[in-house]
Amino acid sequence: MWGGRFAAGPSAIMREINASIPFDKALWREDIAASKAHVAMLGAQGIVSAEDAAAITRGLDQVAAEYAATGVPEDWALEDIHMTTEARLAELIGPVAGRLHTARSRNDQVATDFRLWVRRALDEADAGLAALQRALVTRAGEHAASIMPGFTHLQTAQPVTLGHHLMAYYEMFARDRSRIADARARMNVSPLGSAALAGTGFAIDRHATAAALGFDAPTRNSLDAVSDRDFALDYLMMAAQCALHLSRLAEELVLWSSQPFGFARMPDSLSTGSSIMPQKKNPDAAELVRGHAGRIVGALTALMVTMKGLPLAYSKDMQDDKPPVFEAAGLLALSVAAMTGMIAEATFDTARMRQAAELGYATATDLADWLVREAGVPFREAHHITGAAVRLAESRALALDALPLDDLRAIDARIDQRVFAALSVDASVAARTSYGGTAPAEVEARIAEARAALGMDL
Numbered sequence: 373m374w375g376g377r378f379a380a381g382p383s384a385i386m387r388e389i390n391a392s393i394p395f396d397k398a399l400w401r402e403d404i405a406a407s408k409a410h411v412a413m414l415g416a417q418g419i420v421s422a423e424d425a426a427a428i429t430r431g432l433d434q435v436a437a438e439y440a441a442t443g444v445p446e447d448w449a450l451e452d453i454h455m456t457t458e459a460r461l462a463e464l465i466g467p468v469a470g471r472l473h474t475a476r477s478r479n480d481q482v483a484t485d486f487r488l489w490v491r492r493a494l495d496e497a498d499a500g501l502a503a504l505q506r507a508l509v510t511r512a513g514e515h516a517a518s519i520m521p522g523f524t525h526l527q528t529a530q531p532v533t534l535g536h537h538l539m540a541y542y543e544m545f546a547r548d549r550s551r552i553a554d555a556r557a558r559m560n561v562s563p564l565g566s567a568a569l570a571g572t573g574f575a576i577d578r579h580a581t582a583a584a585l586g587f588d589a590p591t592r593n594s595l596d597a598v599s600d601r602d603f604a605l606d607y608l609m610m611a612a613q614c615a616l617h618l619s620r621l622a623e624e625l626v627l628w629s630s631q632p633f634g635f636a637r638m639p640d641s642l643s644t645g646s647s648i649m650p651q652k653k654n655p656d657a658a659e660l661v662r663g664h665a666g667r668i669v670g671a672l673t674a675l676m677v678t679m680k681g682l683p684l685a686y687s688k689d690m691q692d693d694k695p696p697v698f699e700a701a702g703l704l705a706l707s708v709a710a711m712t713g714m715i716a717e718a719t720f721d722t723a724r725m726r727q728a729a730e731l732g733y734a735t736a737t738d739l740a741d742w743l744v745r746e747a748g749v750p751f752r753e754a755h756h757i758t759g760a761a762v763r764l765a766e767s768r769a770l771a772l773d774a775l776p777l778d779d780l781r782a783i784d785a786r787i788d789q790r791v792f793a794a795l796s797v798d799a800s801v802a803a804r805t806s807y808g809g810t811a812p813a814e815v816e817a818r819i820a821e822a823r824a825a826l827g828m829d830l
Contacts, residue, residue, distance in 0.1 A: 392452045392691050397444035398698060402488035403453050404436045406481065406564060409584035411472055413577050420471045428472050431465040432457075453485075454478050475576050477568035479598040479686045484564040486694060488585065490607050491556060493701045498552045500708040501545050501614070502826060507715040508545075509822045512538040516819060517812040519797050520635065520725035521732050528732025531797040534720060536810040539818055541621050546825075548614040555610055559603035562587035566594035569685035599685040601675070604697050608672040611700045612665075618707050619665035622658040625714060629655050634724045639717035642710060657710045664703045671696035726797065730771055733762050735800045739772060742794045747786040757784045 408429055415425030435457055450456045455478075462469040515534035522532035562582035565572065571594040578590035591597035628635035642657035674696045678689055736758050743754035760783050765772050773795035780787045793799055805811045808818070823829050 555606035563597035
């Protein structure tokens with residue numbers, strides 16, 4: 373490849389550090405598709421003859437069939453997927469294969485291929501997250517009224533429903549899907565035809581190749597087109613944020629399935645045992661989802677640091693753009709699939725959850741609210757009164773609603789019999805009727821909206 377410029381070939385070290393075929397062979401489908409779009413345009417524009425364009429297209433189809441059947445060969449002397457494909461094409465159809473590279477460079481070629489790959493990865497991530505959302509919505513519908521403790525600082529705060537809790541994660545993943553949509557819309561322009569950095573003097577039709585590859589338009593600046601990796605960073609930023617959400621849910625499943633909590637049991641198919649302790653059932657899938665988040669965030673950091681100081685246009689540093697994206701995409705897909713299985717197949721001990729809510733003084737805020745609403749007590753004073761009631765209940769190992777009225781009145785005479793209607797966990801949950809609150813009716817309304825958004829009732 374370099375014979376016209378260099379008197380000697382590359383050293384073994386240079387071949388090894390320079391070759392990207394071990395990882396960029398993953399782009400072979402995109403490379404074939406972009407090459408077919410390019411040669412079709414060259415033929416339509418009369419830059420290559422119709423006969424040559426047809427021969428190149430047939431040859432590319434044969435190369436694709438070989439790759440699909442036996443994989444992409446790794447010849448480090450050919451460096452990358454682009455030269456590997458061109459070399460095989462030349463073996464199949466002869467010197468006419470050399471016309472394929474007319475009016476393009478590997479710079480715009482790889483930018484196009486990688487962009488196509490990331491676009492497909494975004495679509496696959498969106499489909500995976502939609503399946504996870506459907507699992508969450510389904511389980512939330514089963515537990516719209518199942519009471520559990522809500523936590524702040526991992527301390528019992530107020531009663532909520534399990535359905536409400538699960539729908540919180542539905543909202544997180546909805547935001548992740550919105551990031552996917554934003555990233556996809558922003559990246560859907562074609563670099564093909566930008567050539568090395570300055571465009572080309574051939575009379576190419578960039579709008580035709582953009583349309584053929586499903587892009588909305590060609591890029592507007594050739595320098596930016598070949599050096600832009602924002603689309604890859606957008607993908608990684610989405611993946612990192614989504615991984616954080618997955619990790620939070622995984623952490624809750626790890627906690628809930630531990631014996632001190634006992635809120636949930638993970639499916640056997642996504643758990644493991646111990647080599648020495650026969651009683652163990654470890655939530656390893658959840659723990660690995662939690663662990664993968666660190667690797668995905670690391671992939672984002674790696675590419676950001678790679679790109680941070682590069683002058684325009686292309687630099688060889690950018691060859692290292694693909695491994696972190698490929699790794700993150702694989703980890704994200706696996707994590708989403710594992711979490712979907714865990715949510716769909718977990719069993720929840722709603723009696724244990726309710727008991728935890730009842731024992732944790734989760735209705736203390738309801739006592740304070742009752743004093744404000746029914747007795748006209750300023751909230752700060754009501755907060756102090758409620759704190760005294762909780763202290764008394766703790767000293768007697770009683771729930772708040774199990775305290776005798778006389779004892780409550782000894783704390784504050786404005787408390788009367790009506791207060792007990794507000795102190796049960798059922799009453800507490802039912803009272804939270806503000807939009808987006810945990811009242812079962814509100815949870816069911818949000819579930820209905822989610823089902824409609826996901827097309828679950830069609």
